Amino acid sequence: MAAESRDEVLEVQETLSRVRREIGKVFVGHASLVDEMLVALMAGGHVLLEGVPGLGKTLLVRTIGKVLDLSFARIQFTPDLMPADIIGTNVLVQSAAGERVFQFQRGPIFANLLLADEINRATPKTQSALLEAMQENRVTVGGQTYELPLPFFVLATQNPIEMEGTYPLPEAQVDRFMFKLQVTTPGLDDMRAIIDRTTTGITPEAGTVLSRAQLTGLQRLVRDVPIASHVRDYAIQLVLATHPDNDRAPESVRKYVRFGASPRGAQSLVLAAKAWALMVGRFNVSREDMKRMFYPALRHRILLNFEAEAEGVSVDTVLADVLAAMPAE
C-alpha cells in the first residue's frame, strides 16, 4: 500500500477511535450502539433511538454533538408542540424604514444536530414537520424554502409505543430514519460505571475531536467505498425477502409481515454497509457488512400485521428468519 494511502487510512481510523473514546468518557457502555450511531452519521443518516426513559439516550446524542463539533439543538416533543415550534415561523417585524414586514424566525431545526427528544409524544402533524427537513435538508415556510446547515442529522428518541401519551410515528416519517437503534438497560459493570461517574463531584466532559469539515469528508469517503455487484445484489435480495409476496421470503415473513422494506431501506442498508466497512478499516463492502447493518437499517421499515402482534412476534425475529433464508453464498 502506498505511503500516502496508508496515512489516509490510518488517519480515518484514528479519528474514529478518538471519537469513540470521547463518547465513552460520558456515555458508558453500549459500544455497539455508539458504533452504529457513528455509522449513521458517517453515512449521513438520521437515527431513531428507542428505549424507556432514563437509559441515557439524550446524553448520548448531546455527547455526540459535542464530540463532532456540530451545532446542537434539542426539541422536547410534547402533545401541544406545533410544527412552527420546530421549523420556525414568519413574524411581523418593523424594518429600519419603518415598514412592517414578515420575517422568518428560524426554529431549532436549523442546527447540524437536532435532538428530537421523545418524538412520539407529539402529534403526527408535528412529527411530520420534520419530513422535508430530514429528506431534503431544507424547510419551506410561507412559500419560502430555507436550506438547513450541513451536515444535518436528526437524532430522535422515542419511548416504546405501548407507553401512555405516545403517538406512533407515521410510516413516511419512520422510513426517513436510516437506523432505528434499541437502547437497552445497561449491564452490571456499566451500571457501576454510570453510578460512579454521575454521583460524584467530577463530571466527565467530552472533547471535540472531529470537525465539521472532517465529518463531511468522511461522508464523501463512505460513498466512494466500492461495492461488488454480487454484494449489491445480496442487499437487494435481503430487502426483497422482507416482502410477504416475494418468492424467497421465509415463512415468517409471509405470515407476520404486512409491508416489507422500501427501496429507501436498500439505500440505507448499502450506505450503512459502506460506512461500516470503512469504519472497520476495509475499502470494500462485503456481505458480512450487509448482515451487520441489516437489523438497524430495516427493523423500523417492516410493518407487522395483527397476527404478529397477537403472537408477540418481534421484527427482529422476522429479520433473523430473512437472514437465515438468504445465506451469503
Add this chain to the structure above:
Amino acid sequence: MVLDEALRDRIDEVARRRKNAELMQAGVRGALGMLSAFAVVRICIGLLTGGKGWSLAFLLALAAGITYALGSPRHKHTRLSAARFIDSQLGLEDRLATAVEYATLDNNAGTSVERWLFVDAANQAAFIDPDELVPYRVPKEARWLTPLIIAGLVLSFPVFPRGLSWQIGGAELQQAAKRADELFALAEQIDRLATAHPELRQVAEELRQVGEQLRSKKLPQDEALRLLRELEQEMQQQPAGPLAGAEHATLDIAQIQSLAQRLRRIDGPGQLQGWGRSAGGGSRTGGAPVGTGEYDEYGDYGDGSDYGEPGGESDGYGAYNSSRTGDSGQPGEADTPGNQGAGSSRSGGTAASGGSAGESDEDWTDGEPGSGTSGAGTGAGRGSQQPFERLENVNRELAPIPGQIGPDGKLYSGQAQGNLPSAPEDQQHRPVAAPSSTPAAVERAIEQENVPLAYRQWVKRYFEALEPGAGN
C-alpha cells in the same frame, strides 16, 4: 484501475485449476455413469442373448456415460468467479472480487478508496496458493470406480447361465443353426445315393430348404420338426418302391434308412425338448419309435441310438408295444388293458434297424412284455440309461420259482427242471433281464427304503429266497 499483475496471475491460475478440477470430476462421473450403465445393460442384453451383445452394451454404456458427463453441471470459471472463490476460502470478505470487478470498469477514474482497495487486494496475493486452494484430488465418487470396473470386466465375459439363456432363446438359435448344418451334411449324402434312387434328390433338396430356413429363422421350429418327420417317412417308404426285394438294393435301402435314422437323430430329444412337445404319431424306424407328447409323463427320452428309442403312445405304464424282431410291419399290441401301444412297424428286420431293444431307465425291467396277437413285439422299456443284458439261454434263466403256476396249471413247489413250453416261433419274445439283476436291485432297495436296521437281513433273505435257484 489496473489489477496487480501478481494478483491477477494467481487468480487466473485458480480459475484454471477450478476448471480442470471440474472437468476431472465430470470425467469421473461420466466413467461412473458409463460403468453403471454397462453393468445394467450388459446383464439385460446378456440374458437375452445368452452372453452375446458385448459391443452393443458397451456402445450404449458409452453413450450414457458421455451424456451423463456432458449433462453434469458446468460452471463458467472466470477471473471474477475465481476471485469470489478465493475470497470465500481465505475469508477476504469480497476484497478480491470487488477489486477484479472494478478493474474491468472502463470509465473507472479511481477514487481514493478504490486505490486503497487495489493496494489492499495486491497485498493479499502473497497468501494465495492455487495448489492449496484447488487441489487435484480424486473425487469421492471414484471409490465406486474399482468395484464397477471389476464388475464391468466380469460382465464382459459370457458368464451367463446357459439355462436362462436357453429359455430366452439365444442358445436355441445356435442349436437350430447347428442342426441346419447337420441337415446340409445329410443332404449331401442323400445326393450321393440319389444316383441309385433319383427320387431321393427331391428329399435332399427339401432337406436343404428346411436347413436353410431353419438357419435363417424363417421357419418355425415346430414346422421344421414336422417337415423333418415327413422327409423321414418319405425316405422310409423307399423300400416299398420297385427296388424292394431286389438283393442288390438291400444295401442302398439300409443306407437310406440309416440316413433316415440320422435324420431322426437330428430331430433328437434335446431338440424336441427345446422346440416343444410335438404330437407326432408313433412312426418307427426299425424299432425306433417316435417320441410323443404323452411320453414325457413317465420318463425322458433316452438317447437316440440306431437301435431304437422308446416310443409309441403310452397311456399309463410304459408298456411300449415295439416290434423288435418282426418284419411283417404289423402294429404290435399290448395285451394289458390300457397299455396299447400305437407304434407301427414298417421296417424290415435288418441288422441295423431291426431287433431294437428299448433302453430302460430302470435297470431291472424294461416293461411288461406285450403278447401281441399279430406283431411279435416285446416290451420296450421307457427311456433307458443302461443297456440290459440279453440272456441267451431263456429256458434256464426263466426257471419257474416256487409258488408260481405254470402254463400247464401246475404249481411249482420246488426248483424247476427242464424247459418251459415254447411259444410259437413268431410269438416268441425274449425274456427280460430282471432275474439276473435282481440281487443288485434288492441291495439297492434295501439301502433306499426305510427299513429298520434289525430287519434288513430278514428282508434281504426274503428276496434272496425268491431268487431263481435259491429256493428248495
